[in-house]
Amino acid sequence: MGTPQFAVPTLEALLASRHTVCGVITQPDRPRGRGQHVTFAPVKALAFQQGLRIFQPDRLRAPEVEEMLRAWAPDLGVVAAYGKLIPESLLQIPPLGMINVHASLLPLLRGAAPIHRAVIEGHAQTGVTIMRVVKALDSGAMFARATRAIDPDETSDIVERDLAKLGAPLLVSVVDQLAQGIAHEEPQDEAASTYAARLTKEEGLINWTESAVAIHNRVRGLYPWPRAFTYLDGHRLIVLRTALSNSSAEAEPGTVTQVGAATVEVATGKGQLLIENVQPEGRRPMAVREFVAGHPILPGARFTGAPDAEDGASSTS
Numbered sequence: 001m002g003t004p005q006f007a008v009p010t011l012e013a014l015l016a017s018r019h020t021v022c023g024v025i026t027q028p029d030r031p032r033g034r035g036q037h038v039t040f041a042p043v044k045a046l047a048f049q050q051g052l053r054i055f056q057p058d059r060l061r062a063p064e065v066e067e068m069l070r071a072w073a074p075d076l077g078v079v080a081a082y083g084k085l086i087p088e089s090l091l092q093i094p095p096l097g098m099i100n101v102h103a104s105l106l107p108l109l110r111g112a113a114p115i116h117r118a119v120i121e122g123h124a125q126t127g128v129t130i131m132r133v134v135k136a137l138d139s140g141a142m143f144a145r146a147t148r149a150i151d152p153d154e155t156s157d158i159v160e161r162d163l164a165k166l167g168a169p170l171l172v173s174v175v176d177q178l179a180q181g182i183a184h185e186e187p188q189d190e191a192a193s194t195y196a197a198r199l200t201k202e203e204g205l206i207n208w209t210e211s212a213v214a215i216h217n218r219v220r221g222l223y224p225w226p227r228a229f230t231y232l233d234g235h236r237l238i239v240l241r242t243a244l245s246n247s248s249a250e251a252e253p254g255t256v257t258q259v260g261a262a263t264v265e266v267a268t269g270k271g272q273l274l275i276e277n278v279q280p281e282g283r284r285p286m287a288v289r290e291f292v293a294g295h296p297i298l299p300g301a302r303f304t305g306a307p308d309a310e311d312g313a314s315s316t317s
Contacts, residue, residue, distance in 0.1 A: 001025045001098075005042040006164045007080035010101050013168035014078065015050060019175055022072045023053035025065075027083050061087050069093050076178060078171065079133055088135045096178050098133040101167040103160065105145055106131060107193035110138035115163060116156045117196035120221030122213065125149050126159065128167035130174045132185060139193070141185035143174040153243065155223040201226040206239065208254035208303060212271035216242050227279075230254075230303040232295075237303075238279040245272035256301040262289050264297055 002011060003026050014021050024047040029038050040048060047054050053072070057065045070093055077098030079086065091098050104114035106129040111117075118126040127147035132140035146166050150159055177183035204226045206215055219228040219242045228239045249257040251267035258265040263274040279285040280295070 001077060001082040001086070002043045002080040003027045003041045003083050004081050006103070006160055007082070007101075008042050008046055009164045009168035010078065010080040010171050011043060011046055013172045014175070017172045017175070019172075019179070021052060022074050023055060023068075025055045025057070025069075025082070028056045028058055060084055060090060066090060066093070076175065077133070078175070080167070080171075085137070086133060091133055091135070099143065099171070099174060099178075100131050100133045100138075100140070101171050102129045102131055102138055103163045103167070104196065105129060105147065106138065106142055107188040107190065109194055109196040111196035112198040114196040115160045116199055116221045118221075119150060119154070119156045119159060120217050122152075122217045123150055126163065128163050128170060130167070130171055131188075139188060139190070141187050143177070143183055143185060144170050146170050153220070155220045155241075157224050199226055204228045205305060206230045206303070207305065208266070209269040212244055212268040212273040215268055215273055216244055231305065231307050232297075232301070232303055234307045236281045236307065238281070238285075239275055239277075240279055240285055241275075241277035243274040243276060245274045247272040252302075254303040254305075256297055256299050256303070258299060259292060259297055262287065264288050264292065266303060 011021070011024070024043060026041060026044045026047070029040060029044070031038050044054060044056070055068050059065070066089060069090060074094045076096040077094045079098055080101040086098065102114065103126070104110070104118065105127040109117055115126065125147055127145055129145045130143045131138070132143070134140040148159070148162055148166060174183060199222065204222050206218065206228050208215070219239050222228050223240060230237055230239060243263070245265055247257065247265060249265070249267065249272060251257050253267055253269050255267045256264055257267050257272060263276055266273050266275060275288050277285060278288050278291050280291065
């Protein structure tokens with residue numbers, strides 16, 4: 001059971017293993033991309049290519065879902081970024097239950113967006129956990145974990161790509177152990193659990209009174225979606241890539257303190273932030289030097305938190 005690209009390495013690893021994939025359950029086809037064309041999600045595309053049985057229910061509680069799963073008669077269910085909570089009635093069908101590839105070091109960051117939240121919160125490391133799926137969200141016992149460091153300039157898409165590759169062989173090793181009856185399960189520490197809420201477009205608005213580090217982490221964590229943004233001269237400007245500055249200049253948060261050949265330096269609540277890549281509303285991504293060439297920015301200009309904010313107004317989210 002899976003849908004996006006994160007789940008593809010897991011399905012590939014299972015197909016290459018000694019185990020048999022009896023079918024794939026994935027979310028219904030939806031419009032994707034700028035043209036909003038209906039296309040196969042990555043897991044469905046791979047399953048179709050491999051000639052696997054594919055089932056795409058709108059609702060997992062529909063009677064035909066349980067009927068289909070019982071007809072497939074799986075020994076074990078594997079879940080990787082499927083995107084919906086699985087009813088307990090389905091969890092009980094496979095004799096060995098269901099296990100999940102979760103992209104955090106549980107019990108930290110349970111929930112829908114563990115990778116992005118790890119980056120936004122400035123974690124130095126993350127990882128994947130193979131866990132048992134139970135009724136309560138991401139709270140099942142753990143079979144195995146693997147860690148990965150997060151570079152202070154990495155974006156969430158790179159971390160996600162690597163965690164998907166890290167989790168796939170780890171998952172297969174747990175499936176091997178379950179098949180042999182030697183798998184060990186360790187309960188999670190409920191007192192140490194944290195939650196990774198689903199991302200929203202609204203939280204992309206940059207609050208320039210935050211520290212440069214916090215804003216940098218937000219830009220990294222919200223890339224490639226929903227992306228961080230601010231306003232300049234009343235127009236929305238998506239901020240794609242930033243870096244930290246060693247400058248000691250002081251100014252009101254949101255104020256441009258220096259315009260260089262490849263960066264625009266902006267004052268924050270603590271420290272200076274360098275903007276490297278942007279995307280003006282309705283246009284393509286570009287280096288900030290290209291943006292400045294067509295939209296001159298001078299020191300003293302202000303990034304704001306709203307399109308109608310007056311010049312010199314406080315920039316908050």
